[in-house]
Amino acid sequence: MNAKKSFHLPRRQVIRGILATTAFGITAKFGTGCSSSAPETQATSSGEAKPIVMGFIYVGPKDDYGYNQAHAEGRTGVAKLNWVKTVEEASVPETTSVEETMRNMIEQDGATVLFPTSFGYYDPHILKLAKEYPEVQFFHCGGRYEEGKHPKNVGSYYGYIDEAEYVAGIVAAHTSKSGKLGFIAAKPIPQVLRNINSFALGARSVNPKITTQVLFTGDWAVPVKEAEAANSMADQGIDVLTCHVDSPKVVMETAEKRSIFCTGYHANQATLAPKGYLTGAEWDWAKLYSDYAQMIKAGKTLMNGGIPHLVRGGLKEGFLKLSPYGSVVSADAKKDADAAKEKFMEGSMVVYKGGIKDNTGKVVIPAGKDLKQQDGELEKMNWLAEGVLGSVSS
Template identity: 65%
Template sequence: MAAPHRLSRRTLLHTVSAAGALGVLGSALPWRPALAKDLVVGFVYVGPRDDFGYNQAHAEGAAAVRALPGVKVLEEEKVPETVDVEKSMESMIALDGARLLFPTSFGYFDPHVLKVAKKHSSLTFLHCGGLWTEGKHPANVGSYFGYIDEAQYLSGIVAAHTSKTKKLGFVAAKPIPQVLRNINSFTLGARSVDPAVTTAVIFTGDWSMPVKEAEAANSLIDQGVDVVTCHVDSPKVVVETAERRGIFCTGYHASQAALAPKGYLTGAEWNWAKVYTDYVTLVLAGKTVPNLVRGGLKEGVVKTSAYGPAVSDAARANADAVKAQFMDGSFVIYKGPLKDNKGNTVIAAGEAQGQTDIALESMNYLVEGVTGSIG
């Protein structure tokens, strides 16, 4: 055997720094930035992108962007709402040359997106769910969100037509304004059909709690609920449990029709494909991107799932009629007199809060007809 080759600390340092220099040289070579002719778009998801839910809805949008010419799409899944998302974005920027970033989870915005955006003022950061404020947030940041409660209102109409027990169930994660708005709109939609309908809501406490979601769905069904819907990250468990117990359900985030061929009525879905391709087309054309994008059914930001086989003709006609009013912008969900479920008046008679009303984004009540409480 040859004499053992001993690596001194000095040789080691030399080798390492030489390798480092080579790396720097490599990044300066001409073939690497050749890719940068394409617009590189980065998507960051908080969970797996095929979860039948929130992240899948975004990933479907990303897939539509990928189909555009001159675009390269990067995706990273399961990035926690911590400093990790900053690292993910930094590496997309530094290693892959991303110029447009979509951090898609609510908790990414403050402080993570804001911090990275300040550092890279020539890049564009578009965040889902945040509320961009002029002067307070950097100009290269934008936020977008949809009035998905319009679709939930339609789901409520269909649910009320289908329910025999007049009891609806809602499995929710946390009592934050967006969730409350969905619960309330779903209930208002249902009670527009039949004022005797009630919605029982169960809060599981977090966005992804499969066992608790299944328990919640089972408890609701045991109480006579025969249409259930949810607002959790992945509706898969709730929809599957409903189908197994032989009741109806309406979906959320994406279409879960494949999971419940018998009981799936309709659902409130995001239409990020439209939002994302619009954004990317603007960037490709070199135009400035709007900082605040909001929209509902009319703007094409949200859509409804195709009706399932259990939906009656009366339900279809009713929901389609209201949908037509949403499409021409004449329908207002939150109009007085509106009471919360403790009997207090939250919107006085004669008043109306249209979808763009900022008051709706800080909703802190459950409407009359909802069994449940926020505290």
């Protein structure tokens, strides 16, 4: 992709080299390598407090038009606070490599707040490092914090981005001529299933007979499988594609090449499909990261109870947004989509109203039982809604 990429040394390798070849590195490694606390906040020579150092870690490149780019844009937002210093590293695997990166950020950069963003970083890597560094706060995107089981310096944040997916489903249903939608997903975990189901339910609020074909690739970034899935769906007459993978780039570009429509995810991919891009479900992490920074500046922490261990929010809280509508989106589609969005902003929209069946005909939410966005049961979702073609085991 980037011709310069092959010459780029990961940040952790550079630090490892410094530690191996300098006397300072030896001192730093053996002097702090077993430390169980973060560097203390001290005043600078001018008497001003040192900035809060926040570390951000991504599993893929920062310019992936997707998950990692959205978090990197959030880092850029919080870095605008002049009392915050940020460090970051991209393309860190969900292995012990992330433990090395976290240690380097703590011991060499003085980070006291870490945002290791990828799903696979949480267990065991974040949980392990949190025990080693009880003064450092670890915030993970999507992980489920369990009181009494997980370290108190671990927090979880996530957004109800399925709200934006529901709205995107409305636009997709209005645009589709075939009544067939396609959803390419990485893994059948609750967060992904919730997005699929909300997209499908939004579409069926417009057309009760519309279907959403789902295909799981098995991992977060497998461009070849994503392209194959997109082409296969186009061959089947599906005329609107969307996805939940780390980088929607391949899916959006393939849809454009096949002259079908698409809705985006994570970030804005309108430039990748200028003719067929309808809208998209985007994260807006800058606000949340800035909120965390303000709380920490005020002396609040996960450990003293000032910062909640579970933070969730949707359109109303500013955790996410919709991509601007594409030129092909009809007036009727905009009207219905805007109406749904307004209900989410008011807090009156209920996506998972009682009486919902899964795609095998089983009632999964009985009549009279409505699940609101913050209901913990939705974070354990293991089913696909009626109208979704596919299986959680596929």
